[in-house]
Amino acid sequence: ESKQPFVMVLFGATGDLAKRKLFPALYALYRDGLVHEHFAIVGVGRSEMGQAEFRKMVQDSIAKHSRLSIAEGQAWENFIGRVDYVALDVNNSETYALLRQMVEAREKTMDDTSNRLFYLSLAPELFGTVATNLRLGGLTQNQGWKRLIIEKPFGKDLESARALNEVISQSFREEEVYRIDHYLGKEMVQNIEMLRFTNMLFEPVWNNRYIDNVQITASETLGVEDRASYYEHSGALRDMVQNHMLQMLMMVCMEPPSKFETEAIRDEKVKVLRSLRRYAEDEISQYVVRGQYTTGEMKGQQVLGYRDEANVAPDSDTETFVAAKLYVNNFRWSGVPFFIRTGKRMPKKATEIVVQFKEVPLLNNFTHAGAVGPNLLVIRIHPMEGMTLYLNAKKPGTDDKVVPIAMDFCNNCDIEGGSPEAYERLIHDAVHGDSTFFTRWDEVSLAWKFVDPIRRAWDKGLVPLHDYQAGTWGPKAVNFLLSEDDVNWWYVR
Ligand code: BG6
Numbered sequence: 001e002s003k004q005p006f007v008m009v010l011f012g013a014t015g016d017l018a019k020r021k022l023f024p025a026l027y028a029l030y031r032d033g034l035v036h037e038h039f040a041i042v043g044v045g046r047s048e049m050g051q052a053e054f055r056k057m058v059q060d061s062i063a064k065h066s067r068l069s070i071a072e073g074q075a076w077e078n079f080i081g082r083v084d085y086v087a088l089d090v091n092n093s094e095t096y097a098l099l100r101q102m103v104e105a106r107e108k109t110m111d112d113t114s115n116r117l118f119y120l121s122l123a124p125e126l127f128g129t130v131a132t133n134l135r136l137g138g139l140t141q142n143q144g145w146k147r148l149i150i151e152k153p154f155g156k157d158l159e160s161a162r163a164l165n166e167v168i169s170q171s172f173r174e175e176e177v178y179r180i181d182h183y184l185g186k187e188m189v190q191n192i193e194m195l196r197f198t199n200m201l202f203e204p205v206w207n208n209r210y211i212d213n214v215q216i217t218a219s220e221t222l223g224v225e226d227r228a229s230y231y232e233h234s235g236a237l238r239d240m241v242q243n244h245m246l247q248m249l250m251m252v253c254m255e256p257p258s259k260f261e262t263e264a265i266r267d268e269k270v271k272v273l274r275s276l277r278r279y280a281e282d283e284i285s286q287y288v289v290r291g292q293y294t295t296g297e298m299k300g301q302q303v304l305g306y307r308d309e310a311n312v313a314p315d316s317d318t319e320t321f322v323a324a325k326l327y328v329n330n331f332r333w334s335g336v337p338f339f340i341r342t343g344k345r346m347p348k349k350a351t352e353i354v355v356q357f358k359e360v361p362l363l364n365n366f367t368h369a370g371a372v373g374p375n376l377l378v379i380r381i382h383p384m385e386g387m388t389l390y391l392n393a394k395k396p397g398t399d400d401k402v403v404p405i406a407m408d409f410c411n412n413c414d415i416e417g418g419s420p421e422a423y424e425r426l427i428h429d430a431v432h433g434d435s436t437f438f439t440r441w442d443e444v445s446l447a448w449k450f451v452d453p454i455r456r457a458w459d460k461g462l463v464p465l466h467d468y469q470a471g472t473w474g475p476k477a478v479n480f481l482l483s484e485d486d487v488n489w490w491y492v493r
Pocket of ligand 1: 220239351382
C-alpha cells in the first residue's frame with residue numbers, strides 16, 4: 001500500500017509505553033519519511049492537560065528515548081504541530097464527541113481524507129469498552145480505512161480472550177484488528193524466515209533428521225519494577241510464553257509459505273500451533289517448570305526477592321520464570337525437543353535461539369583430537385542482533401587437531417543509531433495495512449489452548465513453584481527437563 005494521509009488516535013498517550021516507545025517510533029517514522037506528510041496524532045488520556053504541556057511531554061519523551069536526536073527547526077515544528085491532546089472518560093461514550101471533532105478538524109486540513117488508526121495502549125480491561133465506544137461515538141463510520149491496534153495481553157485465558165474478541169468484532173472486522181506482539185517487530189525475528197527460506201544451506205537440514213534440539217531463551221535482568229498490579233495476575237507464562245516465546249517458536253518451525261503474503265505466512269504459523277503437543281494437567285510437571293526469584297546479588301547489589309517487591313502479596317505464587325520442553329508433532333519436527341526459558345532477574349538480558357545440529361557419524365573417531373562440538377546456529381535477537389554459526393575446523397599447524405570456529409554476522413553494526421525499534425516496524429506496517437507481523441485471532445486462541453492447562457495445573461497446586469536466587473539462571477529443578485535428552489543449555493557469549 002502506498003503512503004496515505006491518516007490520523008492516529010492514541011489512547012494511553014501519557015502512559016509509560018507511549019513515552020518510551022510509541023512517540024519515539026512515530027518520530028522516527030516521520031524523520032525517515034516513512035509516513036505520508038499529512039498525518040496527525042491525537043493523544044487521549046485521563047488527566048486534563050493543555051496542548052502546550054502535552055507537546056512538551058512528547059518532546060521530552062522523544063529527547064530521552066529516541067534513537068534519533070531531535071532536529072531543531074522546521075522539521076521538528078512540523079512534527080509537533082501535528083500532535084493534539086484530549087482528555088476523555090473512556091468509559092463514557094458521550095465524551096467521545098469531543099474526540100470526533102478533533103479528528104474531523106484534522107482531517108479537514110488533510111484534503112478531507114479520513115483514514116483512522118486507533119491505538120489502545122491501555123489497561124486490558126478497557127480494550128473492549130473503548131472499541132465499542134469508538135463505534136457509539138461515531139468514530140468508526142468514516143469514509144476511508146480504519147484500523148485498531150491493541151496491546152497485549154489479549155485476554156487472560158481462552159474464555160476471556162473469546163469474549164473480548166466477540167466485543168471487538170462488533171466494531172472492527174478481523175482484518176482491521178492489529179494485535180501487537182512486539183517480538184514480531186524485532187529485526188532478527190523477522191529475519192528468521194529470510195535466513196531459512198532464501199538459503200540452500202539451511203532449509204534442507206532444517207528438520208528432525210539433522211537438528212538435535214532447539215533452545216529459545218528470553219532472559220531479563222529487571223525484576224517486576226512497578227508493574228506488580230499487572231504482573232501478579234499474569235506471571236511469566238501469560239506475560240512471555242503465551243505470546244513472545246510461542247511466536248519465536250512459530251517462526252523457527254513454520255513451513256515455507258506458498259507466497260510471501262500476509263495470510264499465507266500466518267496460515268503456516270498457525271499450523272505450528274495446531275501441531276504443538278498440548279499437555280494434560282497431570283503431565284505438566286514433566287514438561288514445564290516454574291520459578292520465582294528470591295533476594296540475590298546483581299552487579300554487586302543486593303536486590304529484593306519477588307515477594308518483597310512493592311504491591312506483591314507476601315505469599316504470592318506468581319511465577320517469574322518458566323522453562324518448558326515442547327514438541328511440534330508434525331512430519332518435519334517429530335521427536336525434536338524445543339526447550340524454552342524465560343525469566344526476570346536473570347544474569348543477562350538476552351534473547352536468542354540456538355539450533356543444535358546432530359553430531360556427525362564419525363565424531364567418535366575425532367574425539368582424541370580435541371574439542372569437537374556439534375554445529376550450532378545461534379540467532380541473536382537482543383541486545384546483539386545477528387547470528388553466529390559454530391563449525392569445526394582443523395587447528396592450524398597440526399594435522400589431527402580440531403578446533404571450533406565461529407562465523408559471525410552482525411545485523412545492526414553498520415546502522416547509525418541502531419536498527420529500527422520493534423515499534424517502528426509495527427506501527428509502520430499498521431499504517432500501511434500490512435498485518436503479517438501481528439497476531440491473528442486463531443493464533444491467539446490456539447496459544448491459550450496450550451497455556452490454559454498449564455495455568456490450571458499450577459492453580460491446583462499440582463506442580464511445585466521453585467525458588468531461584470536473583471542473578472541466577474533459574475531454579476536447578478529445570479535441569480531434569482534437559483537431562484532426559486542428554487542436552488545442556490548453551491550459554492553462548
Ligand atoms: C513485555 C513484557 O511484553 O516484554 C515484559 O510484558 C517484558 O514483562 C518485555 O519485560 C520484554 O521485552 P523486550 O523487548 O525488552 O525483550
